[in-house]
Amino acid sequence: MKRLTGRNDSTDQAADDERRAGARPFADSLARLKEVGLRPTRQRLALAKLLFDAGDHHITAEQLHAAARSAGVKVSLATVYNTLHQFKDVGILREVVVEPGRSYFDTNVRPHHHFFHEGRGHLTDIPDEAVALTRLPDPPEGAEISRVDVIIRVNDRA
Amino acid sequence: MKRLTGRNDSTDQAADDERRAGARPFADSLARLKEVGLRPTRQRLALAKLLFDAGDHHITAEQLHAAARSAGVKVSLATVYNTLHQFKDVGILREVVVEPGRSYFDTNVRPHHHFFHEGRGHLTDIPDEAVALTRLPDPPEGAEISRVDVIIRVNDRA
DNA sequence: AACCAGTTTAAAATCTTTCTAAACTGTGAC
DNA sequence: GTCACAGTTTAGAAAGATTTTAAACTGGTT
Missing domain, CATH: 1.10.10.10 (Winged helix-like DNA-binding domain superfamily/Winged helix DNA-binding domain)
Structure with a gap:
């Protein structure tokens, strides 16, 4: 023992x-x-x-x-x-x-996006492939892109 | 008078x-x-x-x-x-x-997106046309999309 | 076994935002 | 004009999330 x-x-x-x-x-x-x-x-x-x-x-x-x-x-x-x-x-x-006033931490650090249910205050992952961003603007002079977040805000259907 | x-x-x-x-x-x-x-x-x-x-x-x-x-x-x-x-x-x-911990209010309520400079903590508008979202996932069952936010996070170039 | 830089902690402090209860003010009626 | 009242404003208290502080603790080494 x-x-x-x-x-x-x-x-x-x-x-x-x-x-x-x-x-x-x-x-x-x-x-x-x-x-x-x-x-x-x-x-x-x-x-x-x-x-x-x-x-x-x-x-x-x-x-x-x-x-x-x-x-x-x-x-x-x-x-x-x-x-x-x-x-x-x-x-x-x-x-x-x-x-506002609250941070979430996501254990998924692979590229992906989010649904945010505004009514319930609840996040869901969206696989990267489910979103196609086929055009993006150039970053401002002297800056470089660190990340692109797509947040789809949803609510219960009326 | x-x-x-x-x-x-x-x-x-x-x-x-x-x-x-x-x-x-x-x-x-x-x-x-x-x-x-x-x-x-x-x-x-x-x-x-x-x-x-x-x-x-x-x-x-x-x-x-x-x-x-x-x-x-x-x-x-x-x-x-x-x-x-x-x-x-x-x-x-x-x-x-x-x-986290701070809300910005945007006087531009037309469809558009944002650059957020993480170093400076500063927002800039991106015209709607500068971003092409050509594929989006269906919203979760019973929910409907209220808005799609694209936030491009940038930092000063190394 | 002792040491020390890195960690943890309770409590206080900070920061942003919301609430409360009382005082104030547009607006429509007279 | 003046009244009355619902809608507004306000100072200050309160709330909620997060950070800081300063002291105690601990993992890793020597």
Whole structure:
């Protein structure tokens, strides 16, 4: 059996978090964090699992914080914000802004677009191929295009 | 000559505001407000002038409030917010959300798209014809498209 | 085992936006 | 003109999301 020393040391805690987050092989998130040069802390590992082991989805900081909490992961809201921004900065997460006063984070960083249901306040992915942008303007002098977002706003049919 | 009674009654004040806002014929904004069924108050007239007599532009609530102030128009920030939303609701203004935590209001309500300079935090219009969207997905079951936004994010060239 | 740069955290602070309740003002009736 | 009242405005409080701060903690090394 494993160690019998004091319970709840950081390694055990990480393993617990993993189980709680409904995880896949430990190595995935760990490797992912190492790849992007972020120290694989207990909190980052747990958040990475919640984010990347559940398929493509869109989530706010508050929602992720709540998800972590209810998965039994102890992490502060500030850390959730820090982590989301770090993940975005290293390119494993994408920020989507469609509503005033709230940011969504998208675990799908492949090229694609979005439906935004204004009534429900809810995002859905649109595969890149479903949209054809056959003409685009030249960027302003001295600037270059970093991304083209197509947001299709929808509402319930009258 | 005009009245010699107490200075600064509401009519005189409105005329002052108009002059201060660098205005065109009084009738324009007045007619516009009547058309959309908003009572033409001193504050709404002044804000309408600042918004619509300066050509197409993008402005935040804070910026409009500052502009009003420095034009000598006395108006509270709450009224600026109220007015922007009322103007949006009646369709003479459009809200553009591209940055977390801040809304821009666009005086151009004709179909068009936007460049957003991420470094400078600055919006520019793209004429509708400069973008060709030749394929779009069907909206989700039961929903209908209300608008398609194309946002081209740019940055200074490396 | 000690060290330290990187992390996490609770709490405070910030920023934008909305709400509240009271005072004010267009507008139509008389 | 003057009244009355619904619609407006306002200062200040409140809310909501996000960021900052300063101190405690921890992963990775030596």
